Amino acid sequence: MTDRAPRWVIVVVGVIALIWMVPIIGIVMTSIRPPEGTALGWWQFDHFDFTLDAWRKVWSKYPLAPALWVTVKTAGLATLFTMLLTPAAAYAFHFLEFRFRRLMLVIIINAFVLPQQVVIIPLFRLWRDMGLIDNILSVLIPYVGLSFAWSIYLVKNFFEDFPKELVEASKIDGCGPVDTFRFVVLPNSLSPVFAVGILQFLWTWNALLLPMLFLRSEIPLPVLLARISSSYEMNWDMRSVAAIVTATVPLLVFMIFQRQFAAGSQTRSGAKE
Template structure:
C-alpha cells in the first residue's frame, strides 16, 4: 500500500513554487500597469490601473513579431537538426565499428568543457572570410555543432541498455545500418531524443551571445530585448512585455513535449511503442 505524502514535503514544494512564481507575477503586473505606479515597486497597490499601452508600444516601436518568427525559425531548425543527427551519431559510436571511433567520441564529449566564448573570435573570422556574417547559418551551424558534446553523450548512455538482440535480429533479416537505425533504434529511443529536443530548443530560443555577434538585420527575441533598455529611461514596462513574449513559447513547448518525454520512458526496456 502506498503511504500518504508527508505534509512537510508538500509545504516545502508549495513554498518553493510560490518563490518561483513571485517574479512572474511581478513581470505581468509591470507590463499592464503605468510606469508611474510601479516606479517604487510593482508590489505597491496604493493605486492600481490596468492599461495595455506598453503592449501597443512594443508592437508598434519594435519589430517584435519579426523577431518572434525569426526566433521560432532559428530554434526550430536547430532543434530539428540536433534531433536528426544526434541519434545517428550515437548509434554509429555505439553499434558500428570504424577506425578511431573511441578517440573521436572522446574529442566530441570533451568539447562539452570548452567555453562558448573561446570559439567566438575564430568563428567570427571564419564567417567573415566566408561572407556569412548576418546569415542564419552563422548561428545555426554552431548551435547544432556545439550541442553534439552533450546530446551524443546523452543518447549513447541510453543505448548502453538497449537490447542488442534487436540489432542482431535486424542484421540477420538483412537490414542495413540505416534501416536498423530507422526501424529498430529510433522507435525505441524516444526518451533521449525528446529530451535532447527539449534542451536544445530551450537553449537556442534563449541564446544571446552568438546572434548578437553574427546577426545584423534579423535578430531573435533575446537580442531585441537587450535593445529595449533606454539610455535615459529604463523602460521596464516595455521590457516586461518582451520578456513575457520571449518566455511563453519555451514554457508551452516544454509542457507539450514533456508528455511525450514521460511516455517515452516506458520504451527503455526496448519494446516498441
C-alpha cells in the same frame, strides 16, 4: 493505496514554488500597469490602474514580431537538426565498428568543456571570410555543432542499456545498419531524443552571445530584449512585455515536449515497427 508525502514536505515545496512565482507575478503586474504605478514597486496597490498600453506600444515601437519569427526559425531548425543527427551519430559510435571511433568520440565529448567564448574570434573570422555574417547559418551551424558534445553523450548513455538482441535480430532478418537504426533503434529511443530536443530548444531560444555578434538585420528575441533594456528611457512596462513574450513560447514547447518525452519512454518495448 499510495503513501502520501509528509505535510512538512508539501509546505516546503509550496514555499519554494511561491518564491519562484514572485518574479513572474511582478513581471506580469508591471506589464499591465502604467510606469508611474509601479515606480515605488509593483506590489503597491494603493492606486491600481489597469492598462494594456505597453502591450500595444512594444509591438509598434520595437520589431517584436520579426524578432519572434527569427527566434522561432533559428531555435526550431537547430532543434530539428540536432534531434535528427544526434541519434544517428550516437548509434554509429555505440553499435558500429570503424577506425578512430573512440578517438573521435573523445574529441567530440571534450568539446563539452570548451567555453563558448573561446570559439567566438575564430568563428567570426571564418564567417567573415565566407560572407556568412548576418546570415542565419552563422548561428545555426554553431548551435548544432556545439550541441553534439552533450547530446551524443546523452543518447549514447541510453544505448548502454539498449537490448542488443534487437540489433542482432535485425541483422538476421537482413537489415543493414541504416535499416536497423531506422526501424529498430530509433523507434525505441524516443525518450532521449525528446530530452535532447527540450534542452536544445531551451538553449537556442535563450541564446544571446552568438546572435548578438553575428546577426545584424534580423535579430532574435533575446537580442531585442537586451536592446530594449539598454535604452535610457524608463520603459520597465515594455521590458516586461518583451520578457513575457520571450518566456511564453519555450514554456509551451516544454509542456508539449514533456508529454512526448513521457510517451517516448513507453516505446522502449523491444518491438520493431
